[in-house]
Amino acid sequence: METHEILEKVKNGQISVEEAEGYFKRQPFEELEYAKLDMHRKIRSGFAEVIFCSGKADEHLLNIFGRLYERDGEVFGTRATKEQYEMIKEHFPQTQYDPISRIVKIEKEKESKIGCIAVCTAGTADIPVAEEAAQTAEYFGSHVERIYDVGVAGIHRLLAKVEQIQKANCVVAVAGMEGALASVIGGLVDKPVIAVPTSVGYGANMNGLSALLTMINSCSNGIAVVNIDNGYGAGYIATQINRMGVKNNG
CATH class of the missing domain: 3.40.50.1970 (Rossmann fold)
Structure with missing residues (x-):
């Protein structure tokens, strides 16, 4: 959940202050040994972390993709190969791929741009x-x-x-x-x-x-x-x- 969403849920009584506090106390990055996922980047900069797919081992890419998706409900990767896309799609069927730009993503519907x-x-x-x-x-x-x-x-x-x-x-x-x-x-x-x-x-x-x-x-x-x-x-x-x-x- 995003910061604004957390605060709105506290305001509306959907979650407790203690639950919100627990969210904000989480480590600002998630340690995966081979990667440190910057989970607070969107809070700081307004943009969530994006994956540069080229050169990543399949296992690493899949785990990074999954963790970012789990966190934000969407995820965006650049310079992905068709093989990487097919590997990700096996685990996340909703994944989209554009072979021209080589972008792989799961994207939330946006009301307007x-x-x-x-x-x-x-x-x-x-x-x-x-x-x-x-x-x-x-x-x-x-x-x-x-x-x-x-x-x-x-x-x-x-x-x-x-x-x-x-x-x-x-x-x-x-x-x-x-x-x-x-x-x-x-x-x-x-x-x-x-x-x-x-x-x-x-x-x-x-x-x-x-x-x-x-x-x-x-x-x-x-x-x-x-x-x-x-x-x-x-x-x-x-x-x-x-x-x-x-x-x-x-």
């Missing part, structure tokens, strides 16, 4: 990273507008969507190759732009390094850059900005 984040890609090949960003933001309660394949090779495609992009509280610009999309969008909006370089491109792209350097050296203002292919990081930061935008507009 707040604000607006625009997630844009330069090309179709950038969509896996963009979907990681978009689905992360949606999981954490943000409304997301997807605007894909609007790279600078056909600038008219982007200009046709400018009005929609300008309405967002935050823009995520995902691009490989030379990574120019973020700079162009940065010159068109008055909101923060989170640039995400991808490893999409030919040899001199150097697995995303060329896009990363372009974005870091952008002459447009208001651009922040995350690591290569880090859609999750972009979606997380975008959600923080979106929450602030909703709060300030409210």
